[in-house]
Amino acid sequence: MEIDVLELSDRSAKFILSNTTAAFANGLRRAMLADVPTLAIDDVNVYNNTSVLYDEQLALRLGLIPLVTSFDDFVPQDECTCEDGCPACVISLTLSVEATADEGRMVYSGDIVSSDPKVQPAEMNIPIIELKVNQKVVLEGVAHMGYGRDHAKWQAGVACGYKNLPIITIDGCDRCGACVNVCPRNILCLGDKFVEVSDESRLNCSLCGLCQDACEIDAISVTENESSFIFTMESDGSYTVNELIINAVNTIKRKASSMGDILSTL
Amino acid sequence: MELKIISKEDDEIQLEIKGESHTLLNMLKSVLLDDERVEIATYDMKHVTISDPVILVKTDGTDPIIIVRDAASKLIAQCDEFLTVFNRSLK
Numbered sequence: 001m002e003i004d005v006l007e008l009s010d011r012s013a014k015f016i017l018s019n020t021t022a023a024f025a026n027g028l029r030r031a032m033l034a035d036v037p038t039l040a041i042d043d044v045n046v047y048n049n050t051s052v053l054y055d056e057q058l059a060l061r062l063g064l065i066p067l068v069t070s071f072d073d074f075v076p077q078d079e080c081t082c083e084d085g086c087p088a089c090v091i092s093l094t095l096s097v098e099a100t101a102d103e104g105r106m107v108y109s110g111d112i113v114s115s116d117p118k119v120q121p122a123e124m125n126i127p128i129i130e131l132k133v134n135q136k137v138v139l140e141g142v143a144h145m146g147y148g149r150d151h152a153k154w155q156a157g158v159a160c161g162y163k164n165l166p167i168i169t170i171d172g173c174d175r176c177g178a179c180v181n182v183c184p185r186n187i188l189c190l191g192d193k194f195v196e197v198s199d200e201s202r203l204n205c206s207l208c209g210l211c212q213d214a215c216e217i218d219a220i221s222v223t224e225n226e227s228s229f230i231f232t233m234e235s236d237g238s239y240t241v242n243e244l245i246i247n248a249v250n251t252i253k254r255k256a257s258s259m260g261d262i263l264s265t266l
Numbered sequence: 267m268e269l270k271i272i273s274k275e276d277d278e279i280q281l282e283i284k285g286e287s288h289t290l291l292n293m294l295k296s297v298l299l300d301d302e303r304v305e306i307a308t309y310d311m312k313h314v315t316i317s318d319p320v321i322l323v324k325t326d327g328t329d330p331i332i333i334v335r336d337a338a339s340k341l342i343a344q345c346d347e348f349l350t351v352f353n354r355s356l357k
Contacts, residue, residue, distance in 0.1 A: 001347050003355040015355070023296030024344060030289040149287070245352060253345040255290045258267045259283070260338035266331055
């Protein structure tokens with residue numbers, strides 16, 4: 001297995017994973033989307049809501065705000081040893097905003113006050129509700145750890161996907177240029193003798209095959225490398241991309257080892 | 267995780283894996299199919315959301331429980347390899 005990191009920031013990454021199986025790549029993708037638990041507001045106690053949104057709608061919007069999560073400090077509530085909420089599975093956040101008598105204001109995710117300084121909204125400028133004059137929202141949100149497979153608010157990975165690494169072979173080219181004109185991503189260019197494709201632009205190929213169709217002498221062929229994958233992924237901010245990948249792989253590992261343990265006892 | 271043996275013979279096993287999905291089962295299947303001792307490895311989920319997956323493994327005569335256990339440790343090894351390679355590639 002080899003990994004070649006092309007881009008890496010806190011929120012997004014692009015890397016080539018090679019010498020592995022499609023099953024591993026897909027398992028990694030699925031684990032990042034659905035099996036890494038994150039914190040999200042799950043229960044809301046509304047004390048006062050004179051805004052135009054129903055309480056339920058407000059609760060949904062609060063739930064979808066990504067919260068920065070520290071993986072080691074929390075556990076999903078149904079996996080916790082306590083019965084009805086302890087600091088390891090429950091965290092309380094409050095939102096108390098009132099518009100003045102003169103002008104309304106927008107309530108942003110940054111107005112949420114967390115009881116734990118480490119757990120904060122990942123973005124401070126997500127609009128929640130616009131208050132008109134004298135309107136008021138006072139509520140307490142209770143955040144739990146949960147899994148993306150149960151609700152999108154617990155999904156840490158967004159836009160996680162992969163494609164096979166394209167292999168473009170050019171052999172016997174007569175430099176007619178038909179493929180260059182037809183390529184929708186402009187990855188082919190006319191060289192001195194043949195059509196050429198650079199290593200960098202090769203990664204952009206969408207494997208559409210239009211160049212193959214355009215070539216009258218079958219000099220170009222586009223196939224996919226079955227054991228190499230270009231991964232693109234983004235995090236919603238609950239974790240950094242780096243943590244997300246590691247947590248996803250550890251989740252798979254944990255599943256496999258608990259299965260192995262049970263089988264050894266049989 | 268809970269495992270339930272649905273049927274077991276000397277060279278065949280049907281295991282229900284409670285609470286798991288394609289994530290683990292597809293990886294397990296792929297590792298099992300790489301094992302020379304395995305003749306058939308496949309899994310099925312009767313219903314997308316409410317069923318637990320059932321994996322069927324038919325072997326050349328080796329105890330299928332040992333084979334699935336080996337597959338689980340190969341999967342762990344793959345994950346470890348990924349983590350090592352990933353950490354190295356960040357440096």
